Amino acid sequence: MTDTVVLVEDDQEIAEIVLMYLHAAGLKTQHFADGVGVARWVQAHAPALVLLDLDLPTKQGLEVCQEIRAFSNLPIIMTTAKVEEVDRLVGLEIGADDYVCKPFSVKELVARVKVQLRRLNREAMVDSGLKVDADSFNLSMGPAAVELTAIEFKLFHLLYSNPNRIYSRAQILDLVYQDYRDVSDRTVDSHIRNVRKKLASLGIEQELIRSVYGAGYKFEPLP
Structure with missing residues (x-):
């Protein structure tokens, strides 16, 4: 596993801000503006974590999450403007590790990323x-x-x-x-x-x- 965080976000303004904060936290990043090709890239490069928007232009976040879960248990944090409880449950049931609703605090989002990475590192060492x-x-x-x-x-x-x-x-x-x-x-x-x-x-x-x-x-x- 690398220390790369994959951001899947079609809103360019949000993506630029999140990427800036992730870089400031010392993390490498890979950005996708749509879900197409994300799972294949993840399988080939084994990043540390995926920040995955639910509502994407072509391939939706839920489908991308399912594709990744077919071969990897890496942490996935889903982000979305949909706040209905059913969306949260569906997102978590298909394998998401966390769920953040927009508008979100970028500092809080990066803090959640760090929590997931610390947990992952602890598990790897214990394993x-x-x-x-x-x-x-x-x-x-x-x-x-x-x-x-x-x-x-x-x-x-x-x-x-x-x-x-x-x-x-x-x-x-x-x-x-x-x-x-x-x-x-x-x-x-x-x-x-x-x-x-x-x-x-x-x-x-x-x-x-x-x-x-x-x-x-x-x-x-x-x-």
Whole structure:
């Protein structure tokens, strides 16, 4: 997971203000003015959190939320001008972690983002003890540390951010490799082997990246 926050907001004025406050809080951002393409980007880049407007021009926020929940449990905060109780319930029932009604205080919104990120970081540390640094491509476990190459980290991060989800080699080629005309299944397997060796060098005995016969690979968290 990276420290990037995805903002899906079609109102340009609101988007600019929210982005400014998120940057001031030290967070990276990715902005979409519509829901089209959001889930695919999230799956490929594994951001930390999504701020998702409910009412969008083409693809609505509820549909985007459902698409993301099909492969990831990352925090989703929905924003909307619809204040009816039924909308709030529907938004939360499909997997949103929080719900903020417009007009909102941008400071309060950023505070809610920070709360979700702190919770996520605590859970990640409790779950595995494996620290992942997206800025340096470093993985560490206690005093031991190892550095991945850019492509190794992108591959690892895809699996790590979606634990227990199986990715086929074709999906990995599509999501990890920018131009895979000259990349084969063997290249994927080779990078998987390299990542496994580096994880083993951290003293982790369990094989975190599991091969699923006939299906692909998945990340299996430490118990």
